Amino acid sequence: xxxxxxxxxxxxxxxxxxxxxxxxxxxxxxxxxxxxxxxxxxxxxxxxxxxxxxxxxxxxxxxxxxxxxxxxxxxxxxxxxxxxxxxxxxxxxxxxxxxxxxxxxxxxxxxxxxxxxxxxxxxxxxxxxxxxxxxxxxxxxxxxxxxxxxxxxxxxxxxxxxxxxxxxxxxxxxxxxxxxxxxxxxxxxxxxxxxxxxxxxxxxxxxxxxxxxxxxxxxxxxxxxxxxxxxxxxxxxxxxxxxxxxxxxxxxxxxxxxxxxxxxxxxxxxxxxxxxxxxxxxxxxxxxxxxxxxxxxxxxxxxxxxxxxxxx
Amino acid sequence: xxxxxxxxxxxxxxxxxxxxxxxxxxxxxxxxxxxxxxxxxxxxxxxxxxxxxxxxxxxxxxxxxxxxxxxxxxxxxxxxxxxxxxxxxxxxxxxxxxxxxxxxxxxxxxxxxxxxxxxxxxxxxxxxxxxxxxxxxxxxxxxxxxxxxxxxxxxxxxxxxxxxxxxxxxxxxxxxxxxxxxxxxxxxxxxxxxxxxxxxxxxxxxxxxxxxxxxxxxxxxxxxxxxxxxxxxxxxxxxxxxxxxxxxxxxxxxxxxxxxxxxxxxxxxxxxxxxxxxxxxxxxxxxxxxxxxxxxxxxxxxxxxxxxxxxxxxxxxxxxxxxxxxxxxxxxxxxxxxxxxxxxxxxxxxxxxxxxxxxxxxxxxxxxxxxxxxxxxxxxxxxxxxxxxxxxxxxxxxxxxxxxxx
Numbered sequence: 001x002x003x004x005x006x007x008x009x010x011x012x013x014x015x016x017x018x019x020x021x022x023x024x025x026x027x028x029x030x031x032x033x034x035x036x037x038x039x040x041x042x043x044x045x046x047x048x049x050x051x052x053x054x055x056x057x058x059x060x061x062x063x064x065x066x067x068x069x070x071x072x073x074x075x076x077x078x079x080x081x082x083x084x085x086x087x088x089x090x091x092x093x094x095x096x097x098x099x100x101x102x103x104x105x106x107x108x109x110x111x112x113x114x115x116x117x118x119x120x121x122x123x124x125x126x127x128x129x130x131x132x133x134x135x136x137x138x139x140x141x142x143x144x145x146x147x148x149x150x151x152x153x154x155x156x157x158x159x160x161x162x163x164x165x166x167x168x169x170x171x172x173x174x175x176x177x178x179x180x181x182x183x184x185x186x187x188x189x190x191x192x193x194x195x196x197x198x199x200x201x202x203x204x205x206x207x208x209x210x211x212x213x214x215x216x217x218x219x220x221x222x223x224x225x226x227x228x229x230x231x232x233x234x235x236x237x238x239x240x241x242x243x244x245x246x247x248x249x250x251x252x253x254x255x256x257x258x259x260x261x262x263x264x265x266x267x268x269x270x271x272x273x274x275x276x277x278x279x280x281x282x283x284x285x286x287x288x289x290x291x292x293x294x295x296x297x298x299x300x301x302x303x304x305x306x307x308x309x310x311x312x
Numbered sequence: 313x314x315x316x317x318x319x320x321x322x323x324x325x326x327x328x329x330x331x332x333x334x335x336x337x338x339x340x341x342x343x344x345x346x347x348x349x350x351x352x353x354x355x356x357x358x359x360x361x362x363x364x365x366x367x368x369x370x371x372x373x374x375x376x377x378x379x380x381x382x383x384x385x386x387x388x389x390x391x392x393x394x395x396x397x398x399x400x401x402x403x404x405x406x407x408x409x410x411x412x413x414x415x416x417x418x419x420x421x422x423x424x425x426x427x428x429x430x431x432x433x434x435x436x437x438x439x440x441x442x443x444x445x446x447x448x449x450x451x452x453x454x455x456x457x458x459x460x461x462x463x464x465x466x467x468x469x470x471x472x473x474x475x476x477x478x479x480x481x482x483x484x485x486x487x488x489x490x491x492x493x494x495x496x497x498x499x500x501x502x503x504x505x506x507x508x509x510x511x512x513x514x515x516x517x518x519x520x521x522x523x524x525x526x527x528x529x530x531x532x533x534x535x536x537x538x539x540x541x542x543x544x545x546x547x548x549x550x551x552x553x554x555x556x557x558x559x560x561x562x563x564x565x566x567x568x569x570x571x572x573x574x575x576x577x578x579x580x581x582x583x584x585x586x587x588x589x590x591x592x593x594x595x596x597x598x599x600x601x602x603x604x605x606x607x608x609x610x611x612x613x614x615x616x617x618x619x620x621x622x623x624x625x626x627x628x629x630x631x632x633x634x635x636x637x638x639x640x641x642x643x644x645x646x647x648x649x650x651x652x653x654x655x656x657x658x659x660x661x662x663x664x665x666x667x668x669x670x671x672x673x674x675x676x677x678x679x680x681x682x683x684x685x686x687x688x689x690x691x692x693x694x695x696x697x698x699x700x701x702x703x704x705x706x707x708x709x710x711x712x713x714x715x716x717x718x
Contacts, residue, residue, distance in 0.1 A: 028417030032410045126533060133504040133512075133531050142434070142456060144463065222405040224434035226506040228359065228534075229405055269400070269407070270414070276402070 016161050023150035035153045035221075037262040039214055042160040043235075044243035044254035046210035049167050050203040051240075052248030053179040056106070057114045059236040063121035064094045064208045066231035068215025070128060073141035073225035083145055087216040091209050098208025102201035118233070125231035132227075145220040155217045163210055167251045175199060241280065244287045247294025256295040347395035348385060348655055350376065351415035353436075354428040358403025363560065366588060367451065367634045368428040370626040372396065375642040377625050385646060388653035397421060405435040412436050416443045422655040423645060430454055430507075437464045446648070446661040448641040451634055453477070453507070455514075461681040466661045468678055470637055472686040472703060477583075477605060478514045480688025480701040484603065484711065485553055485579055486522050493713060494578035499528035499551035501542050501566070503559050508534075511557035511583065527551055534559065543569035553579040560585035563604075564594065571598055571717045579603060580714060587690055587697050589629040599692050601714030606633025607690025607699025609707030614672040632690060632697035640671040674706060 068090040075086035170176040181189040246257025355361045384393040401408035433452035440447040441464040502512035528549035563582040586604020622630040648663040668677035689701035698709035
């Protein structure tokens with residue numbers, strides 16, 4: 001067990017170092033693809049930490065991402081605050097928001113929760129527009145910084161690494177154990193004395209925190225923020241599909257979904273640009289019918305069967 | 313044994329691949345008259361796709377076809393044809409940036425047509441600047457142009473500022489009031505979204521300072537299907553002028569309701585998309601005298617020829633505003649490339665800064681990367697949307713009095 005831990009740790013460190021070197025090797029196009037992938041790695045992995053064990057499908061990523069981007073833009077554009085301060089404020093605000101939403105909705109059973117989170121991004125977008133219209137007045141929010149794509153990539157890599165460390169810690173904690181029990185049978189969990197509501201809320205807050213952080217970091221890349229652009233429901237769906245494609249029962253599962261998905265998505269955008277939505281649908285069907293446990297599940301199955309053959 | 317064979321065959325296959333790649337590379341560099349590669353990234357899907365299909369894409373198509381029909385652009389080493397490479401940005405800034413990166417580093421295009429939409433022009437500006445592509449922005453309206461052009465030395469603006477648009481409307485209304493055509497009361501509504509909010513914010517103090525009384529001031533969310541309460545409310549306030557800072561769907565919706573409610577005002581203004589040919593086709597003579605954002609001077613020979621070519625080559629009608637500006641931006645690019653006589657982007661950018669250009673909208677030149685020649689308000693007059701207020705444009709039409717909705 002110990003040695004396996006060390007091996008995992010070494011692999012992780014090597015991967016992070018290699019990922020950090022990407023901007024030195026690639027520039028321009030491939031870097032911007034790596035950046036997109038890194039963004040989804042952070043989002044999907046963080047999503048899977050909550051939705052994987054609990055089976056609550058959250059479509060709120062777009063909402064938290066939007067809160068991050070929007071607060072950074074408002075703070076920098078209207079109140080002359082620094083990017084770093086606003087990034088911090090945005091992450092805290094989204095965490096509190098996730099906490100409130102979690103308390104209100106995580107007592108609901110699965111389906112109702114999905115529908116609520118789906119509406120959330122739209123609700124916040126309208127709320128933001130309403131506040132702008134009645135109180136602030138919009139002057140187009142500009143996020144003008146000197147960050148290059150490499151800087152933004154490294155920031156995202158830092159967030160992604162933090163997600164992995166957080167996930168690794170949770171898995172080894174009482175919290176992680178409690179989550180697994182909740183996922184298997186919530187009634188049993190309650191009977192053995194687990195505070196199920198609180199456990200779920202804490203993990204849900206972490207997804208809010210990380211998604212807002214990613215949104216905040218992406219804001220300088222967009223340079224000009226409009227509510228319509230950052231509160232995108234598409235983002236929420238992409239995060240879910242990539243995570244499920246990779247597999248949510250291992251920490252590194254979503255990673256295996258994000259990388260091929262981003263590459264295929266890009267290839268389709270170039271060759272048959274009008275088919276990206278179709279591809280999204282096919283990916284969903286594929287997951288449901290053929291890889292319910294994601295690529296990780298497939299990998300473990302083939303490895304498992306090979307193991308059996310060797311034994312016999 | 314097996315392993316050795318496979319390794320060999322892989323190596324053979326690989327060296328064949330290298331040979332093929334090298335020959336293609338060599339054959340590419342050998343031809344002197346390779347086409348000039350032009351990239352274009354704009355929405356073909358998503359919320360902005362409709363507008364881009366009217367204003368952006370047809371003009372790119374028209375320009376490329378025209379230049380190639382002439383045999384290409386005249387450079388120092390002979391004429392070179394244009395090759396167009398286009399990508400859909402899905403109305404998503406992240407996708408847009410990626411596509412521009414692809415054009416710059418994979419397709420290695422010589423020039424890129426500026427994006428469609430304010431947000432996209434600003435989001436893409438850092439990459440254009442990084443690779444030195446001149447970016448002649450059209451569909452981008454901002455009050456921060458000075459800061460942006462100082463930051464991005466290859467960025468040019470051509471369509472005007474938010475404040476200029478509001479001032480255009482104010483001047484028209486003040487002129488009508490001073491000549492006794494309308495009274496003092498304005499009903500103002502706006503779509504509760506970025507550009508609508510921005511215009512309404514700018515308009516409140518400007519209207520008040522001009523001595524107007526805003527008797528009704530309401531907003532409605534983007535995508536509101538039923539706009540009758542908005543128009544009914546405005547009508548109840550008995551205004552002399554109705555001003556709507558609206559987007560395409562609500563420009564149509566509000567006007568439809570105004571006709572149904574028979575909103576009697578001396579001046580009726582809706583913002584974006586009033587200039588679309590589809591607007592005129594839908595309402596016909598009913599909207600005679602309606603004001604809107606933009607405008608053209610359709611009487612010049614150049615503009616008439618442009619409208620004709622646009623219809624012939626793309627099968628679509630040009631709109632009465634930014635279509636012409638979009639085409640002008642491509643004319644500027646074309647003249648700058650020919651002026652330099654080479655595809656040297658830095659020299660072309662400098663050429664745009666230093667010279668004036670002969671376009672279908674007259675002579676255009678840039679003052680600190682900003683062109684101050686644009687239309688602000690237009691009016692439907694006998695089936696044509698004529699510019700009635702502008703910044704430095706010739707051929708401003710006389711205002712026509714509106715007489716009901718017939």
